[in-house]
Amino acid sequence: MPAAAATTAIPTRSRAPSFVSVSSPSTTSSNKLRLGSCFRSGGRVHSGCGRLRASHAAALGGVPLVGPEDGVGLVESRTIARVVGGRSEVCESGWGREEAIIRLDSSIFGPEALFGLDGFSHLEVVFFFDQVDSSEIDMGARPVPGRHDGTLVGIFAQRSRFRPNRLGVSRCRITSVNDLDVHVSGLDAVTGTPVLDLKPYVREFGPRGEIQQPEWASTLMRDYY
Template identity: 60%
Template sequence: MPEEKSPEEVVSVPVGRVVGGRGEVLDDDWGKETAVIRLDSDRFGPEALAGLDAFSHLEVVYHFDRVPVEKVETGARHPRGNADWPLVGIFAQRGKNRPNRIGVSRCRLLRTDGLDLHVQGLDAVDGTPVLDIKPYMAEFGPQGPTHQPAWATEIMRDYY
């Protein structure tokens, strides 16, 4: 029997923060929201963004820093607390109350300006720590047909 290890701690230092855009966490209507992702000037220069403006979209990894640790979910729940939707595990939904409070979003890159990335449709609020930024490449999207349950389509209807 393998020896049981204690959980390994992973430390991430934000590469920047969300500036502007929405100031409060709301569930829907993110599509028209615009914001700036401002890189940390102590760690990065403009060369870190060289070539990024050739891409139309980004994948942004960020920390749900406004979710209190005591609100983190590790089991099953009804998405958005709606009893009309099925009880599903935290890993079968995209809610913010995740075990590591990590968010991933795809958004449109409008332009770069020095260390600022002007974006649209980023579902993170003003002040959110950004952990990583990657250009979206279609080849990293799903290969072949995808499917999802009806409740997932319903929950996302007004998200963007």
């Protein structure tokens, strides 16, 4: 009989079910971890593949859940902040002019969570595309944007928001830090967007060597910012 999954929980300041937990399956002969993907946002549970158990769904609020069924594996991640201000609708150009605030959840964090962030010029933001419905998610390939020759590009070879786990990653400029608010410019996320993580951008973590990308990607991004 396989051993029960081990769970590590990291409590936070909140009395609500606010935590990060990692459930590790016992080692199997195939040594493979099977994952599904489910999300709860706006009071609805969206399922990409796999099933979201009611006990886990009740603990989530605008949070992505990667994980599974039958105790195979589980990752839960709580929304740490929300985007305030900026655009209310998605648009594919002019994001560089947008200004917004990333406001930490005061039930979890105090101002000390942002101590030292004002020493950096740029921020990496991981967020959840909560306006994307599960029916819109791409699991394969789609035509290259702007081309009409039938060329296909896979979901992992593009930065479309219709991703399997609906996770977005953006870099923006920090204009100021005040209490629980990080004021930014150039963040391509609309107001109300759930934020999952923040990291200061450090140049040493940038790409090494020459950057290469297809011409269609350069054309698509020409007016994005």
